[in-house]
Amino acid sequence: MPSSKSSLIKLDRLTTPKIEKLFSDSMTLKQNFNKHQLSSGVYHSGYKGTAALLFFEPSTRTRFSFEAACSRAGYHPLILDGGVGTSLEKGETIEDTIYNIRAMRPMFFIVRCNDLVNLNEIDASISEPVLNAGWGRQGHPTQALLDTLTMFEKWNTLKGKNILFVGDIKHSRVVSSHLELAPILGYKIGFSAPPELLPSVKPQCEVFTKLDDGLNWADAVIALRVQKERHDSENIFLLEDYREAYGLNLKRIQALKQDGLIMHPGPINYGIELESEILSDPRSCILKQVENGVFLREAIIRGLFN
Numbered sequence: 001m002p003s004s005k006s007s008l009i010k011l012d013r014l015t016t017p018k019i020e021k022l023f024s025d026s027m028t029l030k031q032n033f034n035k036h037q038l039s040s041g042v043y044h045s046g047y048k049g050t051a052a053l054l055f056f057e058p059s060t061r062t063r064f065s066f067e068a069a070c071s072r073a074g075y076h077p078l079i080l081d082g083g084v085g086t087s088l089e090k091g092e093t094i095e096d097t098i099y100n101i102r103a104m105r106p107m108f109f110i111v112r113c114n115d116l117v118n119l120n121e122i123d124a125s126i127s128e129p130v131l132n133a134g135w136g137r138q139g140h141p142t143q144a145l146l147d148t149l150t151m152f153e154k155w156n157t158l159k160g161k162n163i164l165f166v167g168d169i170k171h172s173r174v175v176s177s178h179l180e181l182a183p184i185l186g187y188k189i190g191f192s193a194p195p196e197l198l199p200s201v202k203p204q205c206e207v208f209t210k211l212d213d214g215l216n217w218a219d220a221v222i223a224l225r226v227q228k229e230r231h232d233s234e235n236i237f238l239l240e241d242y243r244e245a246y247g248l249n250l251k252r253i254q255a256l257k258q259d260g261l262i263m264h265p266g267p268i269n270y271g272i273e274l275e276s277e278i279l280s281d282p283r284s285c286i287l288k289q290v291e292n293g294v295f296l297r298e299a300i301i302r303g304l305f306n
Contacts, residue, residue, distance in 0.1 A: 006304045007123050007130045011141045011180040019185065022145070023152050025299040026292065033072075033295070045074030051301070052106040053079045055133065056094055056113045061266050061290055062133050062143070066110050069298035075107060095122065102126055108304055111135075129304050137173050142300065143265050144177035146293040148185060150285055151220055153292070154261060159186035162206075164214045166192045166246055167224030167273050170199050174224065174265050179203055190214055193246065197226075211246050215255035222263040223248055223273045239272060248274035253281060261285050 051070045055063050063081065070077040078101070083089055088097060094117050098109065108129040111119060115136030123130040134140045151158055163182070169175050169191050182189050190206035191198060192214035198207070208214030215221060226242060253262060262284045270276045278284055 005127065005129050008141055008300060009119050009123055009130065009132045009135075010139055011144060011177055011184070014181075014184060016184055019145070019148075019181075022296070022299055022303070023149050025303070026149055026295040027153065029072075029298050029302075030292070030295045045072065047076065048074040049076070049107040050105070051075040051077050051108055051110060052098075052101050052104075053077045053110045053133075054098065054101070054112070055079070055081050056083065056088075056111070056117070057134065058082065059112055059134065061293065062112065062140075065290070065293040066131075066133060066297050068294045069301055070110075072294075072298050073301045075301065078104070078106060098122060098126075102128065108301075131300065134173060137171060137176060139177040139180070140173040140265075141177045141180075142293070142297055143174050144181045145300075146289055146296045147174075147178070147222065147263060147265070148181060148187075149296050150263070150289050150292050151261060153288075154285070155219075161187040161219040162190060162217050163187050164190040164192060164208070164218035164221045165224060166211060166214070166221060166248070167242075168197045168226045169193050169224065170197050172224050174222075179205075190217060194242065211252065212255050215253070218256060218260060220261035220263060221248070221253075221256060222265070223268075224265070225267060225269055226272055243272055247272060248278055250275070250277050250281060253278065253283075256283065258283075263289055265289070 053063065053066055053070070067077045067079065080086060086097070088094070094113060106128065108131065110131045110133050112133040113119065113135055115138065119130065119132055119135050132139060132141050148158055151161065155161065163178070165175055178189060188206065190208060192208040192211045206217065208217065226239065248262070256262070260283050262278060262281060264274065264286045268274060279286065
């Protein structure tokens, strides 16, 4: 993990062997879970302490996934879900909230926050591990890891693979983490999006004006949610044109390889970035991403104190 205390804020310090070990541990946990679930319905670890799950921004998949992972690994989750009903409504800062919860002695922190919070500074100021569960536009490391775990499960390697991101790349913390992970695992990244949804400073990657060209190039396509809450009012027109040019449907996805993968980190705006019919395509592994996310996060948590 990225620091001596096993925090996970960014991915750029990870190595290929560490990631492959994480993937192997995740798959072992998945196999064991399925075995116990089928035989007895019981799967748990002994109590090891508490974990602080501090979600200052909305979440469904990431929050429940981390909550399940903590429980399976033996850590009781203490959950803050938004600011409603907390001292944040009284003017307490996020930093003070974290330091006060720290006084209750959780074993580690899982934090989802906006760009106004500096997770690096928080991580440096406390001794407990901090796991980034989505930090503004900065990154979402466990999402990128579960995405690649799902690809690894299919292909057993990512070297030389082409991964196409379609949609709101400009505002995507998922893309930010994939840009850190791609050179480590050896895959290539491509973008296909309207100019307004591309970053002003483009990293070294393929850019496809026409989505069909990008789909022909790709081994996997990851559609991204159009983050309407982060757009200026003058860009609302994008939603009217987006579906026609960049929305995924069964006809358009025929351009993707037969052994390709269709993915989405969620939540999905059906009828904008993709049609619900996509879920019936055998190449769709959107729900498998959700399933694998729990095992990936459980493996990270179990490795925190090894």
